[in-house]
């Protein structure tokens with residue numbers, strides 16, 4: 001069946017792991033307590049903190065205790081929805097102040113532009129919140145890439161290593177699973193997508209994975225959705 005839609009991961013696929021781990025995560029880590037102190041009563045913040053308290057079983061009744069838990073989660077690279085919501089809110093200021101722009105691989109930008117021109121529908125699925133994804137693509141080193149995308153999915157659709165998440169996303173995209181190609185650098189995510197019937201391609205940016213069950217490429221240049 002012809003591929004009609006491409007669903008892509010961000011970190012390690014479209015942009016470098018280094019940008020996320022060495023720029024975005026430290027920024028959120030450094031700003032967390034100040035941000036929580038300033039926005040403690042904002043409904044979105046209060047709701048994310050309440051969810052973090054529920055997930056952890058900890059009492060988070062002031063910005064310092066909440067920041068301590070959330071900073072621990074950043075260090076552990078937890079893909080927890082409340083943390084991802086708060087990171088997205090914090091990163092907004094960094095992008096808007098021009099403190100950083102999102103790293104994107106040139107081949108990924110070219111590939112996404114080419115597929116968009118060819119009429120494929122493009123979607124993002126990342127552990128980063130949908131707001132964080134829009135900031136990432138809206139403030140990339142290649143400019144505003146948001147016009148390329150038809151939609152965004154995050155952990156509110158489920159975890160990236162669970163097949164049901166891909167089933168839910170496929171239902172929302174509204175094309176057959178065999179007409180969707182999922183791109184990721186994480187084999188467990190690709191396994192889950194394949195279990196839901198999607199096509200998969202592994203991005204091995206460092207050319208470090210000797211053997212994979214999935215079609216493996218090091219650059220978007222080698223992805224041919226028409227030949228799958």
Ligand SMILES: CSCCC(=O)C(=O)COP(=O)(O)O
Nearest residue numbers: 010011126127128132133136
């Ligand atoms: C939206 S950029 C930040 C991505 C992020 O927070 C993260 O945890 C990376 O997850 P991904 O699913 O894109 O590998």
Ligand SMILES: [Mg+2]
Nearest residue numbers: 009011012185
């Ligand atoms: Mg990734």
